[in-house]
Structure formats: C-alpha cells, structure tokens
C-alpha cells in the first residue's frame with residue numbers, strides 16, 4: 001500500500017540525502033523509523049506525506065503512483081494521512097481546539113460532529129482544560145499532544161509521526177504510544193520516527209533503519225539479537 | 233463547501249471566538265490600508281458617477297426643444313454693407329413667413345416683434361438702445377413637428393429662392409458642440425472609472441501576494457492536511473470581501489455627505505449654468521451599487537491571485 005522503489009532525494013544542488021531507498025509497507029503495519037541524526041528520517045516522512053517529490057525513483061501511496069499525479073489530485077491522498085511534525089507546526093492564531101479540529105473542517109464535516117470528536121480526543125490526551133489556549137501559551141509537551149491529536153482526529157489510513165514523544169515524559173509517552181497502537185489495531189498504518197530505544201524495545205515493531213542514504217528493515221528478532229551481540 | 237466563518241452556532245458549540253480564518257489574516261495594518269483605499273475609491277467613484285448624471289441632465293435640458301426649432305435670420309445689411317430699409321426687410325420677412333405657413337410639417341412661424349428684439353439685444357447693448365438707431369436683422373422663429381433633414385433642405389431651398397440673403401440657423405452647430413463637450417466629460421468619467429478599477433485590482437493583488445508570502449508556512453500546512461486550493465482561496469477572498477464592504481460602507485457615507493454638501497453650496501451660489509438637478513431613485517441605486525461593484529471586483533481579484541499563486545506550489 002506504500003511502495004518506494006529506488007527512491008533518491010536531494011535538496012537543490014546538495015548531496016543526496018536518500019540515494020536508493022526501496023521498501024513496501026502493508027496496510028495495517030506498524031514500523032519505527034530509526035537512524036542517526038541527519039540520516040534523512042524527516043526527509044523520508046516528508047516524501048510519504050507528499051510534502052516533496054522524489055528526485056528519482058517511484059513513490060506509490062495507497063496503490064497510486066504519485067509521480068503521475070498533478071497537484072490537485074494530491075489533496076484526497078493527503079487527507080488520508082495524519083502527520084505529527086517534528087516541530088509540531090500548530091497554527092498560532094487558533095486555539096488548541098481549533099487546531100485539532102482543522103483536518104475535520106478541511107474535510108467539510110459538520111460542526112456538531114467536530115465538537116464531539118475533538119472534545120473526546122482532547123479528554124483522551126489530557127488537554128480538556130486547555131482547549132481554548134493558544135499554542136504559544138502552552139508547554140512543549142502540551143503542544144506535542146495537540147499536534148498528535150490533530151494528526152489522529154480524522155482516523156487516518158496512514159499515520160506518520162516525527163519524534164512524537166520527544167518532549168514527553170515516559171508516562172505520557174507510553175500513553176500516546178498506546179493511542180497509536182489502538183489506532184493501528186483499527187487498521188491505520190503507522191510509521192514513527194524515533195531515537196527512543198526504550199520505546200522501540202518495549203513495543204517491538206519492526207524498524208526501518210536509515211543509514212548513509214540507504215534503508216533496511218530490521219524486525220524485532222534480528223534487532224534484539226544484534227543488541228545481545230553488543231552491536232550497540 | 234462550508235464557509236469557515238464564525239457564526240452564532242459555532243460560538244454556542246464552545247469554539248473559540250478567535251477563529252474566523254485558519255490563517256491570521258486579520259492581524260496587521262494591511263487590512264486597514266485596503267479598507268481606506270476602497271473607501272477613497274468609493275468616494276471618488278460616487279463623485280464621478282453623480283457628475284455624469286448631472287451632465288446628462290444638463291445636456292437633456294439644453295437640447296430638449298432645440299432639436300425641432302430653427303431660426304431664420306434676414307441680415308440688416310446687404311453683402312456690400314449697405315443698410316437695408318426697415319420696410320424692405322419687413323417685406324422679405326413676410327415673404328419667408330408665407331412660405332413657411334404653406335409648408336406642411338411647420339407648426340409655427342413667427343416674426344419676432346420689436347419688443348422681443350429689444351429683449352434679445354438688451355443683455356449685450358443695454359436698456360437704452362433705441363432700435364431705430366442700429367440696423368436690426370429680421371428674425372423668424374420656426375417650430376417643426378419633426379426635424380426631418382429633407383424638410384429642412386426643402387425649406388432652405390424655397391427660402392433661398394425667395395429671399396437670397398436669408399440664413400437658416402438650426403442650432404445644429406451649437407448642439408453638436410454641446411454634445412461633443414459632454415461626450416468628452418463623459419469619456420473622462422469612464423477613464424476615471426477604469427483608473428479606480430485598475431487601482432483596486434493592483435492594490436488587492438499586491439496585498440494578497442504579500443499575505444501569501446507572509447503566511448507561506450501556514451498555507452503549506454493546510455495543503456499538507458489535504459486542503460484543496462479552494463479552501464485556502466475562500467479564506468482570502470472572504471476576508472477581502474469583508475474589508476471592502478466595510479471600506480465601501482464608509483465610502484458611501486462620506487460620498488453622500490460630500491454630494492449633499494456640493495448640492496447645498498451650488499444651491500447657494502445663485503448661478504444657473506446647470507439646471508436644477510436632484511438624484512432620482514435609479515441614480516441612488518447606482519451610487520449604492522458602486523461599493524458592491526468594487527467589492528465584487530476585489531473579491532474576484534483576491535480569488536484569482538490566490539489560485540494563481542497556489543498553482544505554482546508543490
């Protein structure tokens with residue numbers, strides 16, 4: 001359902017960030033995305049949420065080849081993808097509530113439905129009392145939870161999260177990971193970029209490893225075996 | 233698609249009052265500048281428009297009646313500069329009148345009396361002039377049922393045959409001058425309207441471009457969440473429309489006061505160049521429609537600008 005074939009990416013005239021990336025993610029799968037800083041994790045996610053187009057190679061989302069689509073045809077695909085950005089990217093002039101409601105409004109849902117869904121989710125991420133606050137008056141962790149709520153509010157078919165637990169303490173971090181797990185059980189494909197070895201270990205999903213512009217998939221067993229051998 | 237407007241229902245649902253647009257379009261002084269511009273353009277447009285109305289009223293007044301009238305003049309001197317005897321002049325005038333009376337299509341032919349002649353020359357020569365002292369031409373005022381060119385030609389021929397010195401004055405020259413003059417003024421009004429339209433388009437397009445650049449990140453984010461171009465355009469175009477309505481409303485108020493004031497001053501100036509003139513219902517409606525027209529133009533410009541910028545993005 002997501003397929004990359006020999007994808008290469010460079011920004012402008014810079015060096016290749018991704019040089020030959022090929023992989024397939026089945027619908028309903030759950031992967032971590034790992035690799036050293038600057039390896040291109042954010043760039044790979046950006047390709048998946050259609051924020052940029054690859055310099056070469058094929059990207060296909062939900063069975064559609066992206067290269068062949070013009071920009072107006074990307075909107076319906078993007079509406080099925082929830083993204084938690086590394087730097088949140090909340091809209092500063094909108095309250096927490098309205099930020100979370102944004103994807104539903106874009107999809108033209110009615111206000112009653114929006115209110116019910118958003119309130120429920122705000123409860124869930126523990127922000128019910130903060131829903132009328134503006135993002136820049138919230139703590140980093142609170143903003144991150146708003147960003148996560150916004151990404152999952154419309155039950156996306158694909159959820160991409162860039163370091164979603166980076167600003168959160170372990171307890172809330174695990175709670176949010178459980179939210180992702182729950183979403184995954186309902187059929188959402190999930191890719192989470194993270195440095196957090198604890199989370200990778202305790203949830204044990206296969207990991208996409210990015211190194212020097214290339215990607216390989218490690219399932220939990222080989223990952224644990226390597227860890228035993230003291231590779232890291 | 234639902235407009236992302238804040239309405240009463242939204243407020244009841246507990247949605248923050250702050251939200252009207254996703255992008256903070258209401259921040260900054262740019263909006264106030266546009267409002268002022270639209271206000272001024274509305275005032276300018278109103279003045280130009282009512283000027284045009286007054287002009288055409290003036291033209292109608294001056295030309296009405298004149299079209300089916302002509303004057304025949306028999307000069308008091310022959311081509312050598314010798315004064316013609318009053319009696320001879322009168323005979324010639326009667327001959328002309330006889331021709332006119334016979335002609336069908338002529339409703340009236342009247343030789344102006346001495347008293348009328350005196351009144352005509354008074355403004356130029358003063359009250360004390362005694363008609364006998366200066367040579368006065370004979371004037372015959374003619375009214376036609378309809379000013380057919382054929383009828384005029386026939387009259388001209390018949391009268392020339394009887395009294396070679398007679399001159400037909402159909403007011404045509406004077407009328408065509410007037411028509412040309414008001415036409416030029418009207419042209420000026422049209423050019424002014426074009427300038428107003430052009431100014432609005434340029435200002436709105438510029439403001440939208442600046443805003444789009446300022447909120448590039450926010451616009452990109454909306455795109456990434458799957459917002460179609462239309463969703464983004466709606467926010468900009470509705471914001472523009474609101475600004476223009478507000479500006480236009482102020483403009484109409486200021487314009488109305490300005491026109492009222494002009495009318496009052498003119499009424500107290502005691503000159504009678506322009507006929508009495510007041511705005512009718514049609515004129516009022518047209519003046520009131522002006523800000524709507526400007527707002528519509530701004531709306532369309534905003535939409536086009538946003539869409540054309542978005543088209544160039546990923």
Ligand SMILES: Nc1ncnc2c1ncn2[C@@H]1O[C@H](COP(=O)(O)OP(=O)(O)OP(=O)(O)O)[C@@H](O)[C@H]1O
Pocket residue numbers: 011014017035036037038039040041042043044086
């Ligand atoms: N917009 C950009 N323009 C130019 N170069 C970029 C851009 N974004 C990223 N890069 C470059 O691409 C490379 C990969 O960056 P990326 O952000 O994808 O790494 P990352 O794996 O997400 O790192 P981190 O773990 O620190 O978030 C880096 O060398 C970076 O300098």
Ligand SMILES: [Mg+2]
Pocket residue numbers: 041042043086162
């Ligand atoms: Mg990154």
